[in-house]
Amino acid sequence: MQDKEPFLETLRAIVGAPNVLTEGDLSAWELDWRKREHGKALAVVRPASTSEVARVVQACAAAGVSLVPQGGNTGMVVGSTPDASGTQVVLSLTRMNRIRTMDAANLTVTVEAGCVLQNLQEACEKEGFLFPLSLAAEGSCTIGGNLATNAGGTQVVRYGNTRELCLGLEVVTAAGEVWNGLSGLRKDNTGYDLRHLFIGSEGTLGVITAATLKMYPLPKSMLTAFASVPSLEAAVELLGLAQQQLHAGLTGFEVMGQFALSLVRKHFPQQNVPFEGDDAFCVVLEVSDHASEAHARGLLENLLEEALQDGCVLDAVVAENISQARALWHIRESIPLAQAQEGLNIKHDISVAVSNIPDFVRETDAQIAQAFPGARMVNYGHLGDGNLHYNVQAPEGSDAEAFLRDQEKPINAIVYAQVERFQGSISAEHGIGTLKREKLAQHKSPVALGLMRAIKLALDPNNTMNPSALFLP
């Protein structure tokens, strides 16, 4: 673009001059969450309504300018920041943050894309409802970003991913048209499910501007247990037992390797991490109950008793109150921070069938240990969904920066080859963004990639919607 000014004037006419940012420190929009890439935006544009979004998209289409939609900018895979060219517009949705309507009888809430997840959780809770999506970034991530990346988190075992919580979308297409699909219907078989196509498409097909989401009645009681188990096999056995006895009452099931827990003990000594010792893994287990706390406690104690007798649990504690429950969950949530304190490390967000988790970990651990003696495996994640954060820390005392620089590629190769062998996913909940698009091209089936490319070409023929994400050029 020779002279940007007329284009910027057009944008200013749509959203107002104060909402077209081109000067000063724009790193809040240009730098990704993990501080891996610092891009350069042509402008950061902050529309306040769906019609403004549509007009911005039309203006960009007319000028041949690419758009990068952005919510809370908390993604893990550099998918919502501009590239370094200075030619892309960042479309920030954070001013569109209203809860439009809540329909108690339909158990739905309609909310704009820029609404922060925690605000939505709190608004629902105030009315006696649960919006179950829950993840580490909930204080700053937005619903639009959660939908665009199909965010996961800790309640998936019961409530599914963001995808499963969405009944309808409002979307601005690549042509700048508004599709109003905010129906709130639980059944609608009138053609292709466009909703699920936009969910998880990472802004490459259009801009999600609002959504109608499911709410649930608040549980009467929630209890948390922390148990040590002798092996991952035992953890899978415990999961099966819990599902059999608790059904939908099982709302959380996380696993943590002993080395991951030892890092929490080391870097956060004020935390009281139970079961220090040789036990291979620990589990955090959450029960939600619609009857009473006494009923929940009875179910949980029965479960743990049976598991102790079966030998799939070695020891267990049940939180006596909410602050104890929070403390137990806090151990699990502190693992990424403890890892960061320990030093740079190589991260993976993989999934396989739950039944394959033990074999996957045993084999992959062995391959890495053989190829990189001393490498320390930090294993934890959402076992109930088959989703592990399988991370590798440099050998003790070694140069973590050099380890990351030199060994990330070969270690990735081992891990992703194993994922492929077990028909797993190289990105269970974080998405592809720009960071993993090369790996997607390597590991996704060519037939699936061909279908994806055909859809992209059909819905975004000029390739202006987040063009750097998902696909290699």
Place this chain on the structure above:
Amino acid sequence: MQDKEPFLETLRAIVGAPNVLTEGDLSAWELDWRKREHGKALAVVRPASTSEVARVVQACAAAGVSLVPQGGNTGMVVGSTPDASGTQVVLSLTRMNRIRTMDAANLTVTVEAGCVLQNLQEACEKEGFLFPLSLAAEGSCTIGGNLATNAGGTQVVRYGNTRELCLGLEVVTAAGEVWNGLSGLRKDNTGYDLRHLFIGSEGTLGVITAATLKMYPLPKSMLTAFASVPSLEAAVELLGLAQQQLHAGLTGFEVMGQFALSLVRKHFPQQNVPFEGDDAFCVVLEVSDHASEAHARGLLENLLEEALQDGCVLDAVVAENISQARALWHIRESIPLAQAQEGLNIKHDISVAVSNIPDFVRETDAQIAQAFPGARMVNYGHLGDGNLHYNVQAPEGSDAEAFLRDQEKPINAIVYAQVERFQGSISAEHGIGTLKREKLAQHKSPVALGLMRAIKLALDPNNTMNPSALFLP
């Protein structure tokens, strides 16, 4: 096609001569379930494996021949039978009926498209698991058809539509390639969700050949209640109460208008239909429990007591045993047959937000009563999902055939205008097929239709996959 013989020879070489049917009575494949249209197939082809399906699709593509995939041929909207031209191949999947694998720890089962739903239900139950999809045609419909049409049924309030029960697909694309997406993963954010695009696409984008589906542990106890309620408002209130007290324990919630029940009493007098009288509606309510029958009974009795006090229930019975429960469900399931006995009628399968059901019915009833004095409204359906079978029976003693012939169009116009006013769906669970494609063109948003057409063109550029379904020529 001047000379069909070389093409038929190619097909015979792929699937074997006995599986290419061209002679004799082919009405099992050519006539739709509701006997509305009798088409004429070029051939009925019955492949036995995914690779045979792929080769048949390739042969058809090479010859420019259209394909109509077919499962149990139990669809309601003439979506799986050939047109009258004699130029379309019916691709019957019923020989591909194996259950390939069951993974207890992953709670998944991988099954071929032609497997009959009831066979899958029974195979799961034998291993201690529930496959919850349940609908009237379950004895003959197939999983492939359930997926292609995103079938609904009576358990959606808890377990969702077929879509929500599917973790992975195997699909033969329009180009005859095989996409193996049978991962069984609960989390996989690696690009567009192709699975959800094929589910519900009614064979217009490719052929579903197998699927990996969710199973659930079998409930320990299931209880059924039958309650009379003073109004639809009261039914919606009862639903809210039930969801609040039972959460996921509520696995069925059906509503039936008193006139619908009177037809069951009239045509099936051996059935003991409770609560004859002036009460406007009755409800069938099902509770599934993971603890015990005593626990379930306690929950259900508490719920009904509170509802009686609130006035949203007038009277209720709870089944004492399984045969009583079956009898209560049987009343609900007998309504379509009782309607048929009463005479031809005008059917709708609509959904609106649950909160809008009372207004929708009151207003639409009034409009029809005014325009067609004496017309009798048969209202029943899956209230928990906002899905009503809103049917209209001719005035008593009048000529039902003439009524259907002359009044279907204007009555449809009233009903679908109301659906549009309430942002509902003109086809909640039956799909579009060829029967409703004109209505789809009238009532679906032009933006959504444009996106659908772009996707169809991208994935089936030669328009050979079930070309008569969904879209008008």
